[in-house]
Amino acid sequence: MSLVHRKGPARIDANLTPMIDMTFLLVxxxxxxxxxxxxxxxxxELPKPQPSASAPPPEETRSVLNVLPGEDGEAIGYRxxxxxxxxxxxxxxxxxxxxxxxxxxxxxLRINLRADRRTRQKNIEPVFTAINRxxxxxxxxxxARVNLVVIVDRQAPDA
Amino acid sequence: MRRRITPARAGLNIxxxxxxVFQLLIYFxxxxxxxxxxxxxxxxxxxxxxxxxNRDPFELDEEPLRIRVRSSGEDxxxxxxxxxxxxxxxxxxxxxxxxxxxxxxxxxxxxxxDDHPVVIVPGPDTRWEHVVATFNxxxxxxFRSVVFAPPESS
Numbered sequence: 621m622s623l624v625h626r627k628g629p630a631r632i633d634a635n636l637t638p639m640i641d642m643t644f645l646l647v648x649x650x651x652x653x654x655x656x657x658x659x660x661x662x663x664x665e666l667p668k669p670q671p672s673a674s675a676p677p678p679e680e681t682r683s684v685l686n687v688l689p690g691e692d693g694e695a696i697g698y699r700x701x702x703x704x705x706x707x708x709x710x711x712x713x714x715x716x717x718x719x720x721x722x723x724x725x726x727x728x729l730r731i732n733l734r735a736d737r738r739t740r741q742k743n744i745e746p747v748f749t750a751i752n753r754x755x756x757x758x759x760x761x762x763x764a765r766v767n768l769v770v771i772v773d774r775q776a777p778d779a
Numbered sequence: 780m781r782r783r784i785t786p787a788r789a790g791l792n793i794x795x796x797x798x799x800v801f802q803l804l805i806y807f808x809x810x811x812x813x814x815x816x817x818x819x820x821x822x823x824x825x826x827x828x829x830x831x832x833n834r835d836p837f838e839l840d841e842e843p844l845r846i847r848v849r850s851s852g853e854d855x856x857x858x859x860x861x862x863x864x865x866x867x868x869x870x871x872x873x874x875x876x877x878x879x880x881x882x883x884x885x886x887x888x889x890x891x892x893d894d895h896p897v898v899i900v901p902g903p904d905t906r907w908e909h910v911v912a913t914f915n916x917x918x919x920x921x922f923r924s925v926v927f928a929p930p931e932s933s
Contacts, residue, residue: 630787635794642798643805650809666817667908669915674818693855693906732819737908738855741901744910748927752824767819770911 659702662686664736666771674770682730682767683722685751687744689736695743712746719754727760734769820914825926843896845928846875848913850906858909863900872916879920893921900928 661684683701690696698705700718705711722729731751735744748766755764845863850856860869862878869875879897882890897917901910910927917925 630790632790632793634792634797638794639798639801643801646802646805650805654809661817667911669908669912671919672818673915673918674820677817677819678821693904735907737906737911739907740903741905741907741910742903744907745903745927748824749929755824762823764824766822766824768822768911768914769817769819770915772816772818 660684660686662688662699662734664689664734665738666734666769667737668771668773670773672770672772674768674772677732677767677769678730680730681726681728682732684732684734685747687733687735687739687747689739693738693740693743695735695739698747707743712750715747716750716754716757719751720757723754723758723760723764727758730765730767732767732769820911820918822914822926841896843898844891845898845900846913846917847900847902848905848909849902850904850909855904855906858912860913872912875913876916876920879917879922883921891922894924895922897922897925898928899925 664686684699686699687695688697688699688704695707697707698711698715700715703718705715705718719731733744733747751764751766844866847861847863849859851859858872860872860875862868862875867878869878883893899910899913899917901913914925914927
């Protein structure tokens with residue numbers, strides 16, 4: 621083999637190894653990242669105000685609080701980061717405890733609130749109450765901060 | 780004599796090019812799915828804890844502008860808006876936004892300052908999209924202090 625090569629003309633060889641290396645690395649990276657973002661961003665239809673005065677999400681420490689959508693505007697529970705909480709006083713109470721813990725460790729925390737556009741206010745209101753009480757328990761000086769997450773058309777962005 | 784000495788052929792190493800092209804391809808494929816066009820409204824929750832210790836006792840409370848929002852119609856698809864008090868009643872969101880924007884105009888006859896508190900009062904069965912749409916209308920009109928009503932009054 622080596623003798624033949626030495627005599628023949630130089631061949632153009634594409635060395636595939638680095639490409640495969642890189643591709644696999646990228647695949648693994650994106651699989652991991654997409655799993656993380658799926659936990660945070662529950663599939664739902666976010667409200668879509670048109671035209672919207674909303675802004676791109678700021679780069680701050682934030683936690684994501686999802687109101688898990690059920691049938692007909694009802695909710696089936698809440699998810700704070702990756703922890704699920706049931707509906708009702710018990711669930712709200714444990715969520716408040718967790719929020720207080722988060723506020724104590726990250727004083728400038730912002731909470732991204734994601735809720736389906738059909739969800740009724742009675743399922744969302746307890747979240748505000750819980751955040752408020754948690755912020756007070758953690759002795760925050762300034763008011764609790766919430767980001768209401770909406771979706772906008774990227775085709776027609778509004779200034 | 781037909782054959783001559785073949786000249787050294789220029790070898791083109793395409794590996795780095797393919798590397799970079801694949802990286803770009805995968806990056807754009809993934810990035811387009813990830814950026815869902817999500818944006819946020821920033822909302823500062825007012826302290827609902829009753830007595831606040833660091834309040835100025837000489838400061839007069841400004842009467843907030845309270846906007847009630849309900850979802851009516853079949854399946855709650857229709858938004859119903861009303862402003863509490865002696866104000867013209869808006870028919871739809873656009874109407875509300877126009878009225879709020881007019882009431883802020885710097886013409887000397889402005890009804891409100893832009894830091895005048897606006898309270899959005901949803902009912903228990905109001906859809907979240909209608910609440911957010913009303914919030915959006917107030918923010919677009921130029922109000923800077925828009926909050927949601929505490930539970931006992933909704």
